Amino acid sequence: MKLADRSGVGLPLLEQVLEQFGQRAFLDVELKVPGNEESVIAAVRLHPPQNEFVVSTFYPEILATLHDLDANLPLGFICDRDKAMAVWREMPIRVFLPQDSYVHPSLIDEVHARCQQIMTWTVNDASRMRELAAWGIDGIISDDPRLLYQTFQSA
16 A cells, blocks of 8 residues: 555555565654654564664654663654754664764764764765765765765775
């Protein structure tokens, strides 16, 4: 079953995405609103990704609910505000996902010292991608996957 977006194009259900890509891709399942935590956990249990994955959100209350339901679920906190930058350390997360403008070498070092990963978004400039990689970032999210690939294809 597929849901349709406003244009009538079919959108795959999470179970279908997990089934099709869970064997070969890193998946970031982002929750944008509360209320779907149990169904996301059920889908991940039914079709567990074989590669790394994270369930991420901007909302601390969603993270708390997910953690209460499954303390082993890899969680990520997405951050794009100063206030959120002050609280990420208190979140039950494995991955911190600050917006690119917040990322600097000492933040990467701090996240790694906490045995967590740090990924950033949205990076659409090759020189910035290379700079972040040199600093030790764990992942880069881009609107331009071709540029991301070309930037690192020989690395």
